[in-house]
Amino acid sequence: VIAGATFIGEHSYSTDRHPIAVGRPDNSDLAYAQDFGKRIMDKIESANDMDALYPVDVRAIKRPSQPFFPLLRFLRKVIKLRKSDTPLPRTPWVEDESMCAHCGLCVIACPAGAIAKGDELHTDQAKCIKCCACVKTCTKKARVYDTPFAVLLSDCFKKQKAPQTIL
Template sequence: FIGEHSYSTDEHPIAVGRPDDSDLALAAEFGKKIRKKIETADAMDTLYPVDVRAIKRPSQPFIPLFRFLRKVIKLRKSGTPLPRAPWVENESVCTHCGLCVVRCPAGAITKGDELHTDESKCIKCCACVKACTKKARVYDTPFATLLSDCFKKQKQPQTIL
């Protein structure tokens, strides 16, 4: 199901507000179908596995995808340095609450040293940025601009049962 992109910001929104009510209704219906499938199965062997490699990718409009890839190539060729991890832009704003530490799934931020992110562990998911109630943490990547500019059309969730 579709959710707000981790690089989404107020300045560069990417799927803001997702999942929306429609997405959540589809997710609830999907859950009901899964439950019914499990409850009506005679045995485990009737619950066949889904080969996710065989799932057809959702169609992607060619022009926005081409525009995005062209801009990515241009960005890479420009030599523009890309940020390696989120950072605390204004240290006086950070309250050292530790929420970024708790939310980081990679353990890239240490309690007591919230101002730093271990770049070798960071997976750039931006969970720390989204969790920071003071907006002290940022991840200003040019990819946010590219994604926001090139992919404005809302995608529909895809489910396989």
Template structure:
């Protein structure tokens, strides 16, 4: 996130807090049907280019998306930070070198937490998304 994103998130948080504080009861807080939200329009050619490249990657046999892993076992000190930070419980204490692929949600919290940079997440999607979708979409917020 850039500075604009952080400012937007701060303002959004203030609006939510204001709405919750001014509510008299649960009846004044109403649910929002997110299915009714119109999806932002997506230009055809960047989407087509992205899908074409993903299909090419899949045909090449590249596993997509991969699960974060420990590339150099000598770097891992078994400190357990990856275990603590993993919201899905895909890494167990004492077995920090392995990630349960069935549980992993590919959020990269373990990669960011690793101070020794033992955990890596090499995915072609980051480069593909950056290359194919250069124009940033405006965020949609509903209060």
């Protein structure tokens, strides 16, 4: 490995009501990624041989800075949520069956194969990884995943993080 990076993307739990890193990656992020790609290319082109392409330890990438108090507030709220025995949704679901057009976009988008073509109203709980790809691709907004963690993440982490790289 000769380079590594962490880039910010919109959180899979992000919704209009509870936005989490909405619009990320933005134009600034994309420009940063393009510049990073150029720096990798420069590293490759300037190497005389394979031994000159020194490896990097991607574990050394700086974690994006996180203010301490929002993190502490988030952890406190997670503990309170867990202790409250609030039932957590197991999978995304179709809230209003009349909104589902059975287009199959959720089937295609699901990386775990948890939604079957022809049975788009149901999600296999054993296969679902809660990535919300089905929710994000549903053009009719029929699929939802209303988790209390979205509220906590949206409330506690409003400050934008910057991408980090190692080269």
